[in-house]
Amino acid sequence: MHTTMHKKTSRPRELTPQAKIMRTLQKQGLKLTRQRKVILEVFLDMDGHPSPEEIHREIHRQGHNLGISTVYRTLKVLVETGVVRKLEFGDGQGRYEQRDERTQHLHLVCKQCGQTFEVPTIAVDWLFEELAENHAFALHSHTAYLYGLCDACIAESSENRDNHEEERITP
Ligand SMILES: [Zn+2]
Structure with a gap:
């Protein structure tokens, strides 16, 4: 990834x-x-x-x-x-x-390590266009930020969890 x-x-x-x-x-x-x-x-x-x-x-x-x-x-x-x-x-x-404009993408932002990953928006472009249309808005370009954890940080946190299995508190 x-x-x-x-x-x-x-x-x-x-x-x-x-x-x-x-x-x-x-x-x-x-x-x-x-x-x-x-x-x-x-x-x-x-x-x-x-x-x-x-x-x-x-x-x-x-x-x-x-x-x-x-x-x-x-x-x-x-x-x-x-x-x-x-x-x-x-x-x-x-x-x-x-x-x-030709390579529009959104950003996946890892809240743990700060790494960002660019993902092409082709699959969701229709959604942005529809949103703009519904608001009679002339859409020129777009970007979006999705915040979460990257795969490396997920792996790291699950390793820590395994190491401290006994300390784990389920939310
Ligand atoms: Zn990360």
Whole structure:
């Protein structure tokens, strides 16, 4: 479960994702300063849902000197343009992902270890569309968070339970 859901599928296309996003931003009249380009390139190369701190760390690791406030400001701008989405996993920090309308997914969030798993929403897309329709709402995109325990944490908790069988109190 852990490995398969993280796998990124590569789609053949004429433009690299980076180039495509740069073009989208330029069309919107956003000035692509050197700083913004660095932040965007580092962010797009990172897997998962990095936080501003993680992006900032990676920027430094690659030898660029940018302040964390610049990272925050740029992410905010990128969210406003719609190419980046801000997510809340309940761990107190905003996390960011590239927004791609063609690969809509929902997030399974493990409340124990904080891992998140992306699940394609194809099977439930009709439900979101129906919900929107019932409210005369023009649906552009969607995401959802499902909170619970991942399989590793379930296994761990059942191991602990087996070890402390005598202490177990049934709720
Ligand atoms: Zn977990």
